[in-house]
Structures are given as structure tokens and as C-alpha cells.
Amino acid sequence: MKVLVPVKRVLDYNVKARVKADQSGVDLSNVKMSMNPFDEISVEEAVRLKEAGTATEAVVVSIGPAKAQETIRTALAVGMDRGIHVQTDEDLEPLAIAKILKAIAEEEGAQLVITGKQAIDNDYGATGSMLAALLDWPQGTFANTVETSGDSITVKREVDGGLQTVKLTLPAVVTTDLRLNEPRYARLPDIMKAKKKQIDAKTPADYGVDTAPRLTTVKVTEPAGRSAGIKVESVEALVGKLKTEGVI
Amino acid sequence: MAILVVAEHDNTDLKDATHKTVTAAAAMGGDVDILVAGTGVKDVMAAAAKIDGVRAVLGVDHVSLTRQLAEAMEAVIVPLMSEYDAILAPDTTAHKNYMPRVAAKLDVMQISSITGVESADTFVRPIYAGNAMATVKSSDSKKVITVRTTAFNAAGEGGSASDKMLADPASPSTSEFVGEELTKSDRPELAAAKIVVSGGRGVGSSENFAIIESLADKLGAAVGASRAAVDAGYVPNDYQVGQTGKSVAPELYIAIGISGAIQHLAGMKDSKIIVAINKDEDAPIFQVADYGLVADLFIAVPELEAAL
Numbered sequence: 160m161k162v163l164v165p166v167k168r169v170l171d172y173n174v175k176a177r178v179k180a181d182q183s184g185v186d187l188s189n190v191k192m193s194m195n196p197f198d199e200i201s202v203e204e205a206v207r208l209k210e211a212g213t214a215t216e217a218v219v220v221s222i223g224p225a226k227a228q229e230t231i232r233t234a235l236a237v238g239m240d241r242g243i244h245v246q247t248d249e250d251l252e253p254l255a256i257a258k259i260l261k262a263i264a265e266e267e268g269a270q271l272v273i274t275g276k277q278a279i280d281n282d283y284g285a286t287g288s289m290l291a292a293l294l295d296w297p298q299g300t301f302a303n304t305v306e307t308s309g310d311s312i313t314v315k316r317e318v319d320g321g322l323q324t325v326k327l328t329l330p331a332v333v334t335t336d337l338r339l340n341e342p343r344y345a346r347l348p349d350i351m352k353a354k355k356k357q358i359d360a361k362t363p364a365d366y367g368v369d370t371a372p373r374l375t376t377v378k379v380t381e382p383a384g385r386s387a388g389i390k391v392e393s394v395e396a397l398v399g400k401l402k403t404e405g406v407i
Numbered sequence: 408m409a410i411l412v413v414a415e416h417d418n419t420d421l422k423d424a425t426h427k428t429v430t431a432a433a434a435m436g437g438d439v440d441i442l443v444a445g446t447g448v449k450d451v452m453a454a455a456a457k458i459d460g461v462r463a464v465l466g467v468d469h470v471s472l473t474r475q476l477a478e479a480m481e482a483v484i485v486p487l488m489s490e491y492d493a494i495l496a497p498d499t500t501a502h503k504n505y506m507p508r509v510a511a512k513l514d515v516m517q518i519s520s521i522t523g524v525e526s527a528d529t530f531v532r533p534i535y536a537g538n539a540m541a542t543v544k545s546s547d548s549k550k551v552i553t554v555r556t557t558a559f560n561a562a563g564e565g566g567s568a569s570d571k572m573l574a575d576p577a578s579p580s581t582s583e584f585v586g587e588e589l590t591k592s593d594r595p596e597l598a599a600a601k602i603v604v605s606g607g608r609g610v611g612s613s614e615n616f617a618i619i620e621s622l623a624d625k626l627g628a629a630v631g632a633s634r635a636a637v638d639a640g641y642v643p644n645d646y647q648v649g650q651t652g653k654s655v656a657p658e659l660y661i662a663i664g665i666s667g668a669i670q671h672l673a674g675m676k677d678s679k680i681i682v683a684i685n686k687d688e689d690a691p692i693f694q695v696a697d698y699g700l701v702a703d704l705f706i707a708v709p710e711l712e713a714a715l
């Protein structure tokens with residue numbers, strides 16, 4: 160079984176986003192960028208499937224600027240076999256990304272695509288399910304545990320009431336949640352080896368996909384601020400304040 | 408303009424998230440219908456018909472819809488969309504699961520987790536864990552939207568919409584429901600509770616979490632948690648509040664042993680009153696707390712419970 164994992168380069172999760180003064184977006188100059196944390200979980204899961212002998216090949220793809228190559232290298236360093244870089248300087252929407260991924264999944268003959276459940280920059284949470292729909296494949300989103308056997312995959316999903324298990328016939332799309340696994344760190348020798356792994360250079364045009372945005376950003380602003388209140392000295396003082404507020 | 412709202416329910420009760428989504432739909436202007444997809448949905452449909460401003464309630468009753476699996480929901484909704492200009496659903500896990508499928512099939516870009524409606528095609532939504540608010544205008548002919556329900560008031564009741572049953576859908580053949588492990592609790596639901604008491608890594612163990620639960624019970628509150636507390640196994644996954652968990656906006660949110668990472672704040676900073684109990688006076692949670700108590704939680708929490 161061939162596994163495909165898309166990864167996105169995003170503002171590092173430890174960095175607080177700053178809105179640009181002209182309200183055109185978030186300032187991404189001179190800030191730390193990293194692989195979307197959910198994609199690290201997807202990569203880890205694909206590598207584990209390879210190690211278990213379930214996956215025959217694990218391919219990583221990133222759609223983004225030249226620097227997205229670094230993100231692909233990071234995935235190669237923890238065990239992905241090969242990379243595809245679809246270079247674009249535009250910030251493509253999940254719909255366009257899903258269309259490109261569909262073309263790649265078909266070209267590669269992938270049986271399983273593992274995506275993150277959301278990218279922590281735009282927070283759309285749409286790409287994986289959109290891809291599944293375009294391919295007419297079943298999906299197991301918000302995966303907490305996955306288990307493959309023969310031509311099916313069983314996915315335990317994190318849902319609002321607890322956990323739900325679904326069984327899907329492959330090919331399928333899985334989207335990862337936080338508790339699926341703990342991603343490993345790359346070891347130095349593997350980082351060196353990853354430099355020799357193949358990365359194919361592509362563009363959206365190679366896949367014949369219309370990537371024109373459907374949404375235009377009118378403006379990006381700071382959220383309504385919340386200022387620090389007061390420190391109370393004791394539990395009694397706290398109870399007093401909450402009674403005055405009328406919340407208890 | 409005709410707008411379809413998908414109901415949030417458990418086949419027995421209609422959830423308040425539906426009423427809030429109706430408010431968002433009504434702000435776009437136009438006729439609002441509600442779709443109730445599930446099994447044995449008569450009671451849920453009757454409840455939906457009472458929501459103010461609703462034109463019609465559509466019901467579809469089939470075993471394949473009991474858990475609203477994504478493939479089945481897509482099959483029901485996509486054909487219906489020839490009659491509608493927009494579809495809105497709450498941004499809970501049930502709807503986040505299939506709405507992007509609907510959008511992709513209609514060839515439109517989904518607008519996720521909106522917190523404001525500026526007009527029929529322009530919406531406000533948080534990005535970067537709520538550290539920025541984007542106003543986006545859609546050029547798609549149909550709008551597919553999920554709604555951050557904490558940002559909208561619930562529509563009232565007093566309406567009397569018509570109702571109509573739809574034909575049975577075809578069951579999807581490539582996905583099946585196997586089982587579920589639902590968290591059992593007599594406490595109010597996190598998303599709807601007036602008071603939420605949340606514990607973090609500082610609580611230290613699942614046994615210790617009893618003091619959080621005990622305080623919550625005294626207050627009639629729901630219990631929440633940080634990701635760290637869930638990852639450590641103190642509480643089930645569905646307790647997680649934050650950017651990648653649940654969003655809550657209760658009257659009172661009490662954060663205990665939680666540092667206040669941006670991902671956690673994303674899910675609770677719209678609460679009316681925030682209380683933080685933390686032994687580290689520099690914890691970032693104090694920057695958003697209305698009332699901060701610098702104390703050891705193992706002393707302060709039982710004391711607080713006793714003082715109520």
C-alpha cells in the first residue's frame with residue numbers, strides 16, 4: 160500500500176501571530192516557521208505503517224513556496240521515502256490544495272492519504288474531507304487510533320461525545336488528531352541521509368488545476384482585546400467578587 | 408435567497424447549537440429551512456419547527472444517518488443544494504466532518520467557524536488560534552459555512568414551520584459505524600454550560616481531578632481541561648477546550664492549574680468572567696483573567712468549594 164502525506168509550512172505554534180498594520184494579513188516576515196503540528200502526526204503515522212510493513216512507500220507532498228522544501232526535508236528525515244514539491248507563492252485555499260492532491264493521489268496510485276485535521280494558521284479544517292469527496296473515497300477524520308487489515312482501515316475518531324469507531328474500505332483518507340501518536344525527532348544521520356532523497360519539483364499548472372481563490376480577504380484585524388483584571392488575595396475575596404458579579 | 412441549516416441533535420433532543428446557527432443564517436437574510444438527518448427524528452423535527460423564523464423543516468430518517476457519517480450526510484445534502492443558496496451548520500465535530508465534503512462536491516470553498524455575518528457573502532472568522540480575525544468575501548455562487556456557535560445568540564421559540572419528509576438515501580458502501588465510547592456524565596454539556604471549571608497539567612493525575620469535578624458539581628458546572636491534561640490521560644479527549652478542541656463562552660470560566668497557552672485561550676477567551684487559580688504568578692492565564700488567585704490549587708480548590 161502506498162501512503163501519501165501532505166504537509167504545510169506554517170507559523171510555529173509557539174509564536175503569537177501579529178496582525179499587519181495595513182490589515183492585509185498576519186506578519187510572517189522574520190518569524191519562525193515549522194511543519195503544521197498535525198502534519199507531523201500524519202508523517203509519524205505513515206512512517207509507522209512503513210515500519211510495520213503495511214505501507215510499501217510513504218510519499219510526502221507540500222504545496223507552497225520554495226521554503227516548503229525544508230518542510231519536505233524534515234519529513235524525509237524522519238522516514239518518508241520521497242517528496243513532491245508543488246511550488247507556488249500564492250496562499251492557496253483548501254479547495255485548490257485538495258484538487259492538486261487528488262491529481263497526485265491518482266497519479267501515484269495511493270491507497271491511503273493521511274492529512275492533519277487542520278492547519279493551525281488558517282484553521283479551515285477542510286482539506287482532508289474535501290480531498291476524500293473529490294476522490295469519492297471514505298474518510299476517517301480526527302483519528303485517535305488507526306488499524307489496517309487487508310483492504311480496510313479502522314479508525315477510532317475523537318468526537319464531541321467521546322470516541323467513535325468507523326471501518327472504511329481502502330482507498331481512504333484519514334485526518335489526524337492530537338492523540339494519534341507522538342512524533343519522533345529526526346536523528347542527525349537521518350537528516351544527512353534525507354538530503355539525498357528525491358524531491359520532484361512541480362507547479363499547480365502541471366496538474367491542470369484552477370487555483371483562483373474563491374474568498375477574498377477584506378481585512379485582518381486584532382481580536383477584541385481582553386485585559387488582565389485583578390489579583391485577589393484569598394478564596395473569600397474571590398467568592399465575594401463572583402457574588403457581586405452575579406455569576407455564582 | 409434560501410438557506411439550509413443542519414440541525415445538531417442526538418436523534419432524541421434538538422441541541423441549542425441549532426438555534427444559534429439559525430441566528431447566523433437569519434443575519435444573511437432570506438428563508439431559513441432546517442434539515443434534521445438521523446433516525447426516529449420526529450421529536451427533533453417538531454422541536455426544530457418551533458424555532459422562530461424558520462420556514463420549513465426537512466426530515467430524513469434512515470439507519471445510515473444515525474451517527475451522521477460523513478459519506479451518508481454528503482449523499483443526502485448535495486442533491487438538496489440545487490434548491491438552496493447557502494448551507495450552515497454548527498462547527499461541532501459532527502458537522503466539521505462532512506461539510507467540507509459538501510463544499511468540494513459543490514465546487515465551493517468552505518467558510519469555517521464564522522463568528523460574524525457582515526452580509527450575505529461576507530463573514531468574519533478567527534484565524535491563527537483567534538489571534539487575528541479575518542473578514543472574507545466569498546465569490547462562490549453557493550455558500551458552505553460552519554458556525555462558531557458561541558458567537559451567536561440562540562434564536563427564540565414560538566414559530567410553527569411546516570415539515571416534510573425526504574426520500575430514503577442510498578446507504579454508503581465504503582464506510583460503516585463500528586462502535587462508540589461516549590463519555591458518561593450527568594453534568595451539563597461543555598458547549599452549553601453557564602459555568603465551566605477546567606483543570607490542567609497542574610492537577611497532576613486523574614485521581615486528583617476529583618477535586619475539579621467536585622467543585623464543578625457544587626457549582627452545577629461542566630468540566631473542561633487543557634490539552635496537557637487530556638494527553639496525560641487525566642480526563643477523556645472530549646473535555647479539551649481550545650483551538651483544536653471545543654470553544655466555550657460561559658458566564659464563568661474557572662481555569663485551575665492551566666498556564667494559558669495561546670491554543671487554550673483560543674477556546675475560552677470569550678467567556679464573560681474568567682477566574683484563574685495558579686501557583687505561578689507569571690502564568691499567562693492571568694493576562695486574560697478577571698480574577699486571579701495565586702495559590703496552590705490543592706489548598707485553594709477545596710477551600711473554594713467549602714466557601715460556596
Ligand SMILES: Cc1cc2nc3c(=O)[nH]c(=O)nc-3n(C[C@H](O)[C@H](O)[C@H](O)COP(=O)(O)OP(=O)(O)OC[C@H]3O[C@@H](n4cnc5c(N)ncnc54)[C@H](O)[C@@H]3O)c2cc1C
Pocket residue numbers: 172196197279606607608609610632633634635636647648649650651652653663664665666667668669670671674684685686687690702703704705
Ligand atoms: C497543534 C496544537 C494544538 C493544541 N491545541 C490545544 C487546545 O486545543 N487546547 C489546549 O488547552 N492546548 C492545546 N495545545 C497545547 C498548548 O500549547 C499547551 O501545551 C497546553 O495548553 C498546556 O496545558 P496546561 O496549561 O495544562 O499545562 P502547562 O502549560 O504545563 O501548565 C500547568 C500550569 O499548572 C500550574 N500548576 C502546577 N502545579 C500547580 C499547583 N499545585 N497549584 C496551582 N497551579 C499549579 C503551573 O504553574 C502551570 O502554569 C495545542 C498544542 C499544539 C501544538
